[in-house]
Amino acid sequence: MRQRLIVGNWKMNLLQAEALAFVDELESAGAVSGDGVEVVICPPYTALAALGGRGLRSITLGAQNCHARQKGAFTGEISAEMLTDAGCRYVILGHSERRRDQHETDVEIGNKANHALHSGLRPIICLGEQLEERQSGRTHEVINRQIDGIIGSAGAQVMSQAVVAYEPVWAIGTGLAATAEQAQEVHSSIREHLIKHGVSGTVPLLYGGSVTGGNAADLFACADIDGALVGGASLKAPEFAVIVQHARDVR
Numbered sequence: 001m002r003q004r005l006i007v008g009n010w011k012m013n014l015l016q017a018e019a020l021a022f023v024d025e026l027e028s029a030g031a032v033s034g035d036g037v038e039v040v041i042c043p044p045y046t047a048l049a050a051l052g053g054r055g056l057r058s059i060t061l062g063a064q065n066c067h068a069r070q071k072g073a074f075t076g077e078i079s080a081e082m083l084t085d086a087g088c089r090y091v092i093l094g095h096s097e098r099r100r101d102q103h104e105t106d107v108e109i110g111n112k113a114n115h116a117l118h119s120g121l122r123p124i125i126c127l128g129e130q131l132e133e134r135q136s137g138r139t140h141e142v143i144n145r146q147i148d149g150i151i152g153s154a155g156a157q158v159m160s161q162a163v164v165a166y167e168p169v170w171a172i173g174t175g176l177a178a179t180a181e182q183a184q185e186v187h188s189s190i191r192e193h194l195i196k197h198g199v200s201g202t203v204p205l206l207y208g209g210s211v212t213g214g215n216a217a218d219l220f221a222c223a224d225i226d227g228a229l230v231g232g233a234s235l236k237a238p239e240f241a242v243i244v245q246h247a248r249d250v251r
């Protein structure tokens, strides 16, 4: 049985007081872990520190990035050890916004994953193709190349303990989610490719990209979709609660 997760990526949103109020709202709306589903929230660092200090029990904390080294002269960076110290258990790595804006490569993402895991953080590794890559029939080639690069630096053992998120870039923040069929097709190919590398077949595979309360149930009904990485809808407590409930309803 594979683990199921619903992960909220808040990106660069919410001040500390807003984050604390938001988590209260999530808890009272029932958007919490249970029925085999773990609920993870990945706030910006400042809100993360505020939430970590509060000692949440029914929601797990994650970060949105970390550095590949433990400490040193890296102005503006944060280490996996610091995130663990602040109460984090997960870290999102290789989000397409960081690949685009910080030019992160698969090798760097693999190095970060390796370091994160050894510092007590479980990596949530993001993969995904651009619109033109999909339109030219290169989705599988692009995703497999990303997997090969990350495993090349992190190793299959690290990947076996990670979570993988398929986030087609064209679906992020556009309101144009992949259909359940499109997502399932890529997820099953990701699983097959991971297994070819000697990675465990039980790695949870999350779908991300315009997940809403309206499309979550169809996505979660797919054989190889073990949850979601949610952006915009994770900032709306009632809608996030609906997504969590759909995940908890899957048997």
Ligand code: 13P
Binding pocket: 009, 095, 167, 171, 172, 173, 174, 175, 208, 209, 210, 211, 229, 230, 231, 232, 233
């Ligand atoms: P949206 O859910 O806003 O499309 O964002 C997805 C995402 O980037 C999660 O990491």
